[in-house]
Amino acid sequence: MKIGIPRSLLYYYYYPLWKTYFEELGIEVVSTPATSKKIIDMGIKHSVPELCVPIKIYIGHLLKLIEDGVDYIYVPRFVSILKGQYFCPKFMGLPDMIRHSFEGIEDKMIIPTIESKNENIAEYKNFKIFEEKLGISTKANKKAIAKARRVWESFKNYCHLGYSANEASDLALGKIIETGTLPAKASVTIGVVGYVYNLYDSYISMDIIKKLREMDVSVKTFEMIKEDVLNQKLQNMSKNLFWTFSDKLIAAGYTFYDDANIDGLIHVTAFGCGPDSMLGKLLELDSPVYEKPFMTIRVDEHSGENHLQTRIEAFVDMIKRKKIKARRGA
Amino acid sequence: MKVSFPYMGTTIVYKKLLELLGHEVVMPPKPSQYTINLGVKYSPEFACFPLKVITGSYIEAAELGAEVIVTSGGHGPCRAGFYEQVHRRILEEKGFNVDFIVFNSMFRDFKQFFANMMMLKGTNSWFKIAQSLLMVYDMIKKLDILEKRVQELRAYELKKGETTKAWEQIQIGFDKASSKKDLQQAFNNGEVLLNQIKTFNIYDKDRIRIGIVGEIYVVMESSINMKMEELLGNLGAEVERSQYLSEWVAYNALPGFMNRTHEVEILKKGEPYIPINIGGHAKQTVGHIVDYSQRGFDGVIHLMPFGCLPELVSQSIVPKISQALDIPVLTLSIDEQSGTANSLTRVEAFMDLIKGKRMKKIS
Numbered sequence: 161m162k163i164g165i166p167r168s169l170l171y172y173y174y175y176p177l178w179k180t181y182f183e184e185l186g187i188e189v190v191s192t193p194a195t196s197k198k199i200i201d202m203g204i205k206h207s208v209p210e211l212c213v214p215i216k217i218y219i220g221h222l223l224k225l226i227e228d229g230v231d232y233i234y235v236p237r238f239v240s241i242l243k244g245q246y247f248c249p250k251f252m253g254l255p256d257m258i259r260h261s262f263e264g265i266e267d268k269m270i271i272p273t274i275e276s277k278n279e280n281i282a283e284y285k286n287f288k289i290f291e292e293k294l295g296i297s298t299k300a301n302k303k304a305i306a307k308a309r310r311v312w313e314s315f316k317n318y319c320h321l322g323y324s325a326n327e328a329s330d331l332a333l334g335k336i337i338e339t340g341t342l343p344a345k346a347s348v349t350i351g352v353v354g355y356v357y358n359l360y361d362s363y364i365s366m367d368i369i370k371k372l373r374e375m376d377v378s379v380k381t382f383e384m385i386k387e388d389v390l391n392q393k394l395q396n397m398s399k400n401l402f403w404t405f406s407d408k409l410i411a412a413g414y415t416f417y418d419d420a421n422i423d424g425l426i427h428v429t430a431f432g433c434g435p436d437s438m439l440g441k442l443l444e445l446d447s448p449v450y451e452k453p454f455m456t457i458r459v460d461e462h463s464g465e466n467h468l469q470t471r472i473e474a475f476v477d478m479i480k481r482k483k484i485k486a487r488r489g490a
Numbered sequence: 491m492k493v494s495f496p497y498m499g500t501t502i503v504y505k506k507l508l509e510l511l512g513h514e515v516v517m518p519p520k521p522s523q524y525t526i527n528l529g530v531k532y533s534p535e536f537a538c539f540p541l542k543v544i545t546g547s548y549i550e551a552a553e554l555g556a557e558v559i560v561t562s563g564g565h566g567p568c569r570a571g572f573y574e575q576v577h578r579r580i581l582e583e584k585g586f587n588v589d590f591i592v593f594n595s596m597f598r599d600f601k602q603f604f605a606n607m608m609m610l611k612g613t614n615s616w617f618k619i620a621q622s623l624l625m626v627y628d629m630i631k632k633l634d635i636l637e638k639r640v641q642e643l644r645a646y647e648l649k650k651g652e653t654t655k656a657w658e659q660i661q662i663g664f665d666k667a668s669s670k671k672d673l674q675q676a677f678n679n680g681e682v683l684l685n686q687i688k689t690f691n692i693y694d695k696d697r698i699r700i701g702i703v704g705e706i707y708v709v710m711e712s713s714i715n716m717k718m719e720e721l722l723g724n725l726g727a728e729v730e731r732s733q734y735l736s737e738w739v740a741y742n743a744l745p746g747f748m749n750r751t752h753e754v755e756i757l758k759k760g761e762p763y764i765p766i767n768i769g770g771h772a773k774q775t776v777g778h779i780v781d782y783s784q785r786g787f788d789g790v791i792h793l794m795p796f797g798c799l800p801e802l803v804s805q806s807i808v809p810k811i812s813q814a815l816d817i818p819v820l821t822l823s824i825d826e827q828s829g830t831a832n833s834l835t836r837v838e839a840f841m842d843l844i845k846g847k848r849m850k851k852i853s
Contacts, residue, residue, distance in 0.1 A: 207806070208802060208805050210796065210797055210805075210823060211802055211806075237766075239766065246567035246769070248567065248799060249567045249769045249770060249772065249799040249800040250799055250802060250803060252567060252766065252768040252769070252803075253764060253768045253772065253800070253803030253804075253806075254803075256763060256764050256765070256803060256806075256807060257803055257806040257807065260763060260806065260807040260810040260811075261806055261807075261809075261810070273766075398575070399563075399572070399574075399575055401572060402567060402571060403567065431536075432536060432797050433536065434536070434538070434569050434797060434798075434799040435569070436536070437535070437536035437537045437538075437569075437797075438534065438537065438569060438572050438575075438576055440534065441533075441534035441537070441576060441579075442575075442576070442579065445579055445583060
């Protein structure tokens, strides 16, 4: 039996969990190759033009899976992973968009509703659907969930150590071994604010993290900050954004503003992202208050790598000069 | 305390309520190109269109001296729940000192709701409050009854534009009313006005009925949806909107277990397509299209602000519903680029298609 997971959206956050779970049950996991021009084009062709790029890419990956011939496709409906908080409406309606857009795809889709108390979604009710669909016993199911839960926890731990989600995912799954040496402290540290599915999809973000590291910049992202630190930041806001990941991003943004070790912020956002239009504006308005440079990079299906290179180079140069100036002045 | 509010639909209703409570009301001007320009200039680039228009209209109200803005809130997942936070920051940035009173759902945070009520209540007695609320609700209902007639009559008037004029007069009449008796009087006057309009006769089977569905702001606010209702009326179609203020109030003011409003039924009809509430009016949109097709409407116009998160989901599903139920649906996405001629052509073509479909059925 083969189950397909599109390499898009929350794949970058939950892949270790999903992979462990399915493999523990003896199911082969098939995921798509990294996003390519062809995959994006397929997605664009089959979706409403106004949709944001990540969703279009998801649809592209999904179609690729069907081409490849899998038995089932795992398309979870993310509703809430924190009490009183939701996902973006497009996440919540994603399975509906897909099953009503393509004829006969519904039988192949497995659509569990994901609702959990915290980020670790390895809870029995989120995976109960497989018992009936794939004929698994409750005992085996629970055992697989427990293992998935542990693997995901170790993934989070690696993230907190300062590994990017991609690296942490490989580490947690044992694909690579911890070298013991994290990237050494660089001369400039930049906080990158962006969703996992934008930052780690090298086609969308054009590998911005790698590019920054090559420029002798150490990078911090939201998943490297511990949960309770983020939650504390949110308490200072009079009303929080009610989308879980946007909330994390804005809390990370303010943590970066407050952190004296961080020299500047880059906000990576996809064209047409609704929640980002709000949180980006708030962070932008606060940039002069905290006296830290802030830059927005908006990405879409048109890839122009050179402009990105130029912009981040200029941004990093500006920060370096500012630091030299400050040192001279002191 | 000079109070203002976001401009949407029949604004005299909000004005009346605040006036009855003894506040000085700063009426925001009807959204114009100037309002939109202001809003676009100061709002986040990718924010949805209603946010931009409301930003513009707040700035205009603040320039007129508004000190407090009363608005509704929300808790997601649609962006509308966060409007007030962004607006607050934008107005602050512009140097206006404006307070916000935000009404979130009273079932979620009653304490806050109560505190807001107390602020608006001032020195009025609770009896007065209840009386005012009931009176305004009565007013909304009466206005909606008349508006539904207006939407029907407009298609058959002999002198183009007469109905619209009458509707404006009716609103002025209601605006002046300050007691229950006045309201009844204004309602009666309105009916007389509408009865005077000369129409041509039409057989029942020749009537063309179009439903307008979509996000509440672009559906209700005629100044930003290119006066879609008038446009359709002038092209000879009766129009019904998916949102009326009275229905919205009834649905939102009643707790779940005793909610028997029409909207509950609509939501049920949307269930096969979108099983859970994904925020905004996506589920209602889908439900209304099903409802209109069951009631034998000839077509549906689906209005959405550009980039609206929930409506994008419904937009993706619309082709399937349209095909399954055999009802034409035209989706128009609305933003600050108001190419009126473009939309006009599309709506005209849509009407031709509906008429053509009918001819084919007969022959």
